[in-house]
Amino acid sequence: MSLPPGFLDELRTRLSLTQVVGRKVMWDQRKSNQGKGDMWAPCPFHQEKTASFHVDDRKGFYYCFGCHAKGDAISFVKETENVSFIEAVEILAREAGMTMPARDPRAQEKQNRRTQLAEVMEQAVQFFRLQLNTGAGAAARDYLTRRGLAEPALERWEIGFAPDGWQNLWDHLRGKSVAEDLIMGAGLAKPSTKGGNPYDTFRNRIMFPIRDVRGRCIACGGRAMDPNDNAKYLNSPETDLFDKGRSLYNHGPARTAAGRGQPLIVAEGYMDVIALAEGGFGASVAPLGTAITENQLQLLWRIADEPIIALDGDTAGLRAAMRVIDLALPLLEAGKSLRFALMPEGKDPDDLIRTEGAPAVQAVLDQAIPMVKLLWQRETEGRVFDSPERKAALDKALREKIRLIRDPSIRSHYGQEIKDLRWQLFRPQRGGKKGKWQPRGQWERAKPGAVSTTKASLLASSGEDSQIRMREAVILAATIATPQVVIQFEHEIEKMECRDPDHAALRDVILRHAIDAPEMLQDHIEQILGPEALENLHALRHVAISPCVRRPGDLEAAEMTLAEELAKLSALRGHAAEIAEAREEIAELDDEALTWRVAQAAEERNRASRSENEDKAIFDVADNGARINRDEREAFEAIMAGINFDRKRR
Structure with missing residues (x-):
């Protein structure tokens, strides 16, 4: 064949x-x-x-x-x-993904035609370059000078000019005995609808030759000199030589520069690529008049593992970046990704390098963000998530995007990164020295807290503040002992203000890891806050004797403990709030309603302290407020009575 x-x-x-x-x-x-x-x-x-x-x-x-x-x-x-x-x-x-060609006895003829078309394109490039130096090209030369392109740069990039007129290039090539079908086949002329000779595709435009990776000229791009022209930039039509979805401007030289260690930069247009390359960023390419295609992405990844998409700092540039994300997600592989460098608002790479120089461009490239961050920005920027429904909508949109990733390992890492970003958005830092959120989704290791003997002094202290801290400690210890309970009480735990900074740090780690990885919760706490965090908590006497702490994994006991302790905590906080408000109002207002409010808050606190709940037949309440299983208490008292009896006999 x-x-x-x-x-x-x-x-x-x-x-x-x-x-x-x-x-x-x-x-x-x-x-x-x-x-x-x-x-x-x-x-x-x-x-x-x-x-x-x-x-x-x-x-x-x-x-x-x-x-x-x-x-x-x-x-x-x-x-x-x-x-x-x-x-x-x-x-x-x-x-x-290519289809094998059918048997074609004229295959050599087709290849010969491609060779002829490439030769015609080279003649057109030479014609355009000569025209730039004529009187007709004066305005084009002035424009290029204003854009910062000197004569050596014009030579390197083979920039030319297509003069105004309908058949300048046509007449030139026909004068060189180039066949009409080759001129048309190269996309350099179009047939007349009025029965006349074909007319030039490019007229009154600055011309940029487009070469393939082997260096052959396969097409041209033209920038209109007339500001009223319908198309500011115009590319050659697709031909036997040119498939714009599979081509990149400056492909060959950029591949060579990337091989020498330069970052691969993907800009939007010809002038951006030229400005970047002239400024020292030789590994710069651009798609050809369309959004980046799947084939172009594969070409980019063959040049570099992590190309930088450098787009204009305007709404259109951001929209283009978002389209690239949707295209790239299903194609991601281990080690193959994209980063995005967004130019300052209102500027493109060409503007930035001409006005502020190469260091300004390098600074933008150094701040290029990974694709997952831009995906998050797209789904969250300018939106308010003040209701469960809106949060659920965000979760759904992100899950749908992550599902597009075919590689399971990358999909897993994207899910974790999104989870970290979501944590930052919905659970911001709540104060205190511990549990401070870091940009990379990590926590500061907590400094050693007070020793257990100091913490135990809470039992000897009095006042509502100490009781609140005790309740918080029992709640946290119960969730650590049985993390499965967190999903039921997540909202109430999240609302805990935690007057102790150590408790606040524990609460946030519990909320972050208990639901997704309950079996690893204690490991996460030790890694993030240090082993002393658990040691100090469990050293508290009112925590150590809690039944749910002594029986880890007992979901029923944990549910009962949290239900009661959270109710008590709510009552204590409500009473404290009413007292604080009353102190402010009492000097100015002598009102029976005020007295009634304080009395009602006190009664609510008393009811909570008496534990008037459904489990009072099972549990007793110790002096410190902890619940003690009645059967266990009676068994313990029987053992102690036996010990005392033996002592008396001796």
Whole structure:
């Protein structure tokens, strides 16, 4: 079967030799440089222990310095799979998502035509470059000078000018005996609807040649000089040479620069790429008049693992970034992602580098954010989440986006990152030295708190403040002993103000981890707050004797403890609030209603203290307010009575 050479070129462009070879070898990570596509491994064609097999991913060739095997992706599959040339091509075509061409006896004719079209494009580039230096190109030269492009830059980028007029290029090429169908086939002219000769595609425009990765001119882009022109920028139509969804402006030079360690930057247009490259950012590319496509993303990832999308600092630039996110999520792989650098408002990379220089651009690139942060920004910016329904809507939208990620490991990490960001939004820092939220979703390790003997002095103290702290400690200890109870009482625990900073830190860690990973809660507390956090809590006597703490995992006991302790805590806080308000009002207001309010608050506190709840038949209340199982208490008293009896006998 005869294959068109263009098909094989396309196949090699789409595939990564590193991925093809990587299925058969184990890379030597110390010797390899994945960012530059310079990979080493023990040779799969002969037995060896050292890494003498070299893959140059950018050039698409491998070579073994031991057995001297060499070739490309097709020859590698052919040798390792023991298949024919056509079978190897079919295997790789399926991997690349390409359809094998049908038998075509005119394949060579098609390739010859592509070669002829490329030659016509080169003649057009030369014509445009000459026109820039004529009188007709004076306005274009002035414009380019104002944009900061000197003569050497114009030469490097082969910038030209298409003069105003209907058939300037057509007449020039026909005068060079170029066939009409080739001029039309290259996209340089369009047929007349009035029966006349075809007319030039580009008129009164500054011209930018577009070259493929091999350096062939495959299309042109034109910037209108007339401000009233309907299309400010115009690209060549798609032809046998040009597929704009599979092409990048400055592809070849950017790949070379990225191989030398420069960051790959994706800008919006020709002038942005030229300005960046002239400013020292040689690994800069741009899509061609459309939003970034899936094929262009794959091309970018072949050049660099983490391209930086540098977009204009306006609404349109942000919208473009959001479209890229939706496109990229299903395509993410381990080590392959995107970062986003948003220019200052109202500026594009060209503006920034001309007005403030390369250091300003570098500063923006250094602050590029990962894709997950921009996804979060899109779903939350400018919105208010002041109701459960709105929070649920946010959760649903984010879950739908995360589900698009095919790689399970990346999907898991995105979920955790979103969870951290959600925590910051809905549970901001509540004061206190401990539990201070850090930007990366971590907590400051708590400094050692007061020793347990000092904490135990709460039992000897009096007043409502000490009682509130005691209740808080019992609630926290109960949730740590039985984390499954948190989901039922999450809202009430979240409302706890926690007068003790240690308690506040514990409360926030519990809320963050108890529901999703109850079995790891104590480990999280020790990692975040240190082991002394649990030691100090459990050293409190009123915590140590709590039944739910002594019986971890007893969900019923934990539910009863939290229900009662939270009710008591609410009553105590209500009484304290009424007293505080009364103190402010009593000097100015002599009102029976005020006295009634205080009395009602006191009665509520007394009812809570008496534990008039459904479980009073099971539990007694100790002097310190802790609940004691009545059966256990009676059994304990019987044991103590037996001990005392034995002592008396002796």
